[in-house]
Amino acid sequence: MNKKTLQKIREKIEQYYRKNKVEAPPKIDEREFGVGNQEKINYRHLGLESEEEMNKYLVTEKPRFISYSAAYYEYPEKRPMKRKQYKKGDLAFDLDHECPHDTLTCYQCLEKVKQETQKLIDNFLINDFGYDPEQIEINFSGNKGYHVKVRDPRAQSLTEQGRKEIVDYIMANDLITPEFKKNGPKPTEKGWRGKIAREILNFVKKSDREKMKELGINQRKIKDLIDRREQIIQGIKKGNYDTLPGPETLWKKVLEERKIQLKTPIDHPVTLDTSRLMRLPDTIHGGSSLLAKEISKEELKDFNPFNDAVVFEEEPTKIKITEETPKIHLNNETHGPYEKGQEIETKEYVAVFLTSKQHAEPKW
């Protein structure tokens, strides 16, 4: 981003922080901060003592990006890392998705990540690990995904090894596949065995012909399965897989298919490496101009960042398009497409969005 564009963007960011106070993360004085303008983090090892100091910093320095540590330190500003004296660290998850589509506002991809985020929270964090929903913080990352942090003291004191076990559990690494015989997994069982049994049960209940064909189950077996469906379902409920037609390898294949769907893509280094910095919630992501908004578990369901994380105003603002720009969807409106070189006057939030995405330069 060139100097002039950067300066203009930072002026807008400053305006936002002048009007909106940002809430500090818990124990702000034990967190390390990192800020950047050209890159996401140009400078780290920054310590901020209080919410007041943090808000003052945001207004005076107007960083395009600001992140903070999941870790809590005795001396967050000291370096190298060892001298910071690590105390504990939130159990943090970073979920995102590389969007393959030709659009700047891909609702579809973010919706997918959102569903994975919900799955992580409901199926794993609450149901299996037993964390209190009150101790789970969720925020939009500001660009491509969501961040989830668990603030339960027991989670915060997990060792690196413990965090690895958690990641492996969520991603189904090292899962021992049960044998599908008389004493197979029951749908009522706890942990992954129960998950597996429920997936196979659902598969049999649905008996989707196309899906079965895809998996290489032959016509005769499909017919057999559908004819005896009720009996098979009753068998699985008791953990008896003898009634299932087809060899064990076939059902393992079904399971492999299902397993991936249960997996939650998370960026593991963030969960494992507590020294990593993550976007400070309720600050502006300078690569999109969207707010890294903190949301409740209830709000997550209907959250659409392209409406709900837009913070700039509607006043007419001029920009020059520097990259071919397909249609964009912000605040329930469609803008564009725009040609390279075109000079336009548009709403402030569209102007700042396209400039942040480096698809335009400011003419305001």
Next chain:
Amino acid sequence: MDKESLRFCAKYPFTEKAKQVLKDFNLDEVEQEFLEETERRITAAITNSDDPKKHYRMIQNAWETTLIKEIVTYPLIKITAAQTHDHYIKQKTAANEAKKTKYYLNQEKTDRIEEIAGETLEIQETDQTQRPYKIPMHEYLQKQPQGKNNKLINQPLDKGYIYLDKNQLGEIISSHVYNELKNQEPLENPPENIKDIAEQLKKKRTTRYSTSPQQYGDTEIDAFPPCMKKVYDDLASGKDVGHQPRFVLATFMVNIGMNMEEMLKPFQGQPEYDEEKTRYHLQHAAGKKGGGTRYKCPSCSKIKTYGLCIADCNVKHPLSYYKKQKKNTKKDKNE
């Protein structure tokens, strides 16, 4: 304390009951006999010559003085092993004591195991016949026994609790013993005689894991494990490679003793190659900049978790793959 209680303490010297026996015990006035026993036990652990079955029979038939010796030796073993500052000795000693605990527990009736578990774990009863106990997930993660079977993913986990049977309870208790010995920190001012034994044990140890990078000899890129080779090639061909794989490759290269020029080579393929920056990062991984610790190369299990594993090599550590592969190519050349 009656003889039966002493026998219990001799078998389970990590329990509160045993700590009662040790209450008046003074580290500075240890009898020579106990020290000799300590040395013998640690040596037996290192040489794999301690037999739990024999030891069990000995305790079953022992008199009071022998039982007391057995109890007193436990804290001495713990401290002495820690005093060697030697990872291998600590690990072997811990594993040996844990193995014995496991064996003793296998001979016990359920209520005995419950009694010991109740003291060492936050155990609760459940209404399930097959898995009558549960413990909090976080406690399990602290005391988790080794092996794929014992990984969190293979446990019946629900609402933060792991459901267990009697056998697993025994395994967790023995894993607790392992951790207690393994995590013991050396004393700040250890008695001279304990320091002496620790020194002797260290000298005696013959097998050791060498972590010196020199042992790997000349660099052979073709002997790299597939995961490292891929990152290396991706970098060299100018592909976009994330921070994590770059760092993992750097630790690998540092640990096989590659020199700076060799290590810089793959990075030179990157469009935004900055020699000074790369040099700094590599020196950092080698512990020559920043915190001063040479970073260890992560194990296969970690590499899998990072999502970087691309082949089934049948090794547990990228360094062992490299070592094996180099040996093979050497053989090929000689033939």
